Amino acid sequence: MNEEILIAAMARLITDPAQPPARHVAVGAASPIPAAACWLARHKGADLRLSLLHRPRGNPFTEGSRELFDLAGQGRIDLFFLGGGQIDGQANLNLLGTGEWPGRTVRFPGSFGSAFMYFMTPRTILFREEHTPRVLVPKVDMISAPGLSPPGIFRRGTAQALVTGKCVFAFDAARGRFRLASLHPGETAETIRAATGFTYDEDPATPETAPPSEADRALLRGPVCDEMLETYPEFCRRVWGRTGKEAA
Amino acid sequence: MSKLPLADLAARIPAGAMLALPPDNSLTAAEFARALVRAGARDLHLLGVPVSGYATDLLIGAGCVARVTTSAVTLGEAGLAPRFAAAVRAGTLAVTDATCPAIHTALQAAEKGVPFMPLRGVIGSDILAHRPDWKIIDNPFADGPDPLLLIPAIAPDFAAFHAVCADEAGNVYVGRRRELATIAHAARRVLVTVERIVPGNLLEDERMAAGTINGVYVEAVAVAARGAWPSALLDEYPADAAHLMDYAKLARSADGFATYLATHVLPDTARAA
Secondary structure, eight states: OHHHHHHHHHHHHHTOTTSOOOSEEEEOTTOHHHHHHHHHHHHTTOOOEEEETTOSSSOSOSSHHHHHHHHHHHTOOOEEEEOOSEEETTOOEEOSEESSTTTSSEEOSOOTTHHHHHHHSSEEEEEESOOSTTTEESSOSSOSBOSOOOTTSOOOOEEEEEEESSEEEEEETTTTEEEEEEEOTTOOHHHHHHHOSSOOBOOSSOOBOOOOOHHHHHHIIIIIHHHHTTTOHHHHHHHHOOOSOSOO | OEEOOHHHHHHTSOTTOEEEEOOTTSOOOHHHHHHHHHTTOOSEEEEESSOBOHHHHHHHHTTOEEEEEESOBBOGGGOBOHHHHHHHHHTOSEEEEOOHHHHHHHHHHHHHTOSEEEESSOTTOHHHHTOTTOEEEEOTTSSSOOEEEEEEOOOOSEEEEEEEEEETTSOEEOTTOTHHHHHHHHSSEEEEEEEEEESSOGGGSHHHHTTEEOGGGOOEEEEBTTTTTTSOBTTTBOOOHHHHHHHHHHTTSHHHHHHHIIIIISSOOOOBO
16 A cells, blocks of 8 residues: 555645645646545645646636646646656656657657646656666656756756655755655665665654555545546556445 | 538648647647647647647647647647757757747737737847747836847637536537637637537537537537547546656657657547438
């Protein structure tokens, strides 16, 4: 149930009182864990509006992704989620590929809206389940979206944190560095160091990522999964063993 | 608007044409793409609006495509687009990378008939470093320095998508996927496949009009039942996730892809009316 830990950790980041409020959160394509984290935060009482770009029925947009980007451009989306084939220590994202341009060694899907969204939302939570030196690199081969911009470039925010399958890193934009914030069960400072290609800050003692409470788990398997079944049937089957066709 | 057999609709796309296609989740013209493969389409320049999926991967694998301009090529939950990735590795496909809102912006400029439109963000991305056609200016309305990206208009030679229905006046119904209107407005020629032709005029129905694209933009329509398959079509039918998974698996190898073509694409299933 590693996914449930990631979802719970991400839900806490969404509702972190130290951050600017997330009144309107959008979730892009193929993002079941961020979507589940948003639903969990909502079912725990967070007052947030959720716009799921790929919801097949009741899609929030009547102009597709164009409307999502227009909303973000105006500053009407407070928090978005991004990932990357490579992520480096300055929170640069590479969704393009490795080797010679445009990815002659390994080609990733492409940048999607990252080169715009990363600038436009006050907060971004980075998510990549694979935590290995090939993903978390000292410097990305190509920049789809930069983590930091020089003064004078219009930008509302950058990464708040990076959630992986092994830990949570917080991002300090002023220093341009990640700090190890919590370790998922079974991980140690050493295992994270061995699996991470970039350097980051570390406190003498890093807490464990708090697992979801029993009440959280019940929400995840019940109402959160209900919301997710139509968009992410494969994920719901794998994580919660539900197909949506069970007897009510 | 003329109503054509599907094969005749596909035959309208000449070699070398720029063809705008929506992604898998927005009324993709999948059966039209299969008809293009059967028609032996060549040297196409595909524009993903704003990303590309199954139809683009299929056309690349079948050797119909010289260039792709897109923000991503993806099969969604079925994973990476295998024929696209293989063609990039082999160096047989030219790729012009973009970011989603830049493609929307380029089409919005074309629909307004202006040469370019500005877009925030993107500065510092390597996408920009590889786009000599994109320019940075200093915002002329700002009090201080404010670098801003300008995106030139794109008017694709063709756009193709799969709508629910066309009426007798040539209007087509796309429901809430009104971003397709932008593609239709911007493209020089628009070819549409539909599930069915309905009597009357959708624009005279107050409830249907907002989800309808005026036939003035539509050159020709062909009926292709389940024409978005294996993708979903609004509330008409859901995506066939198992088929997309099978495609993703087969298309990992050239041989597997050839098997897929022989099984699902080359036999004309004569869906068209």
